[in-house]
Amino acid sequence: MNKNLYLNDRETESFYELLEVKKDLITMALYKVNIPRKLHHEFYNYGLEGLLVSFLILNEGRIEEKDFDRFAFTTIKRKLIDEIRYRNKDKSVPLDIFDNNKLDATDDNYSLVYIQLLEYLKDTLEEQELKFFCEFIKTLNMKQTAKAMNISLATAYRIHKRVKGVCEEFLLTK
DSSP: OOOOOOOOHHHHHHHHHHHHHHHHHHHHHHHHTTOOGGGHHHHHHHHHHHHHHHHHHHHHTSSOGGGHHHHHHHHHHHHHHHHHHHHHTTOOOOGGGGTTOGGGGSOSSOOHHHHHHHHHHHHHSOHHHHHHHHHHHHHOOHHHHHHHHTOOHHHHHHHHHHHHHHHHHHHHHO
16 A cells, blocks of 8 residues: 655645644643653654544545544554654663662562551551551451441541551652
């Protein structure tokens, strides 16, 4: 299949008009594919290429105009993903990434961060909150935890909110 990506003057004008209306599709695709904001300008060209391919397919009549937005969005995402894959191929992990890594010195079952979190919780939480945390970790179910501790569901949710806040505080400060 031979693709002609050349546009005449009329098609170029039509594409620029379409671009003004549909440029948000490229921005949405950049966010959907999780491209870091600082790389948006760099990847915008690949999104533009996806929009152009979609425009050419629409002009050929292979898709209907009502399906254009969905088709173009998918094509733009595909172009972005293809570029990410191209950039990531043949990359190896440098060996020095593992040097001085504290996590490698811990047991396989527990990471250093998890151990630090438990110590922080022991120092910060009240006795009932700590018991709730330990029970909740076993089941990850609020109703079962409340039943096992013989407390009301409302109390369980209140304690859960407090424990969650302490965990978030730990993650943001440590």
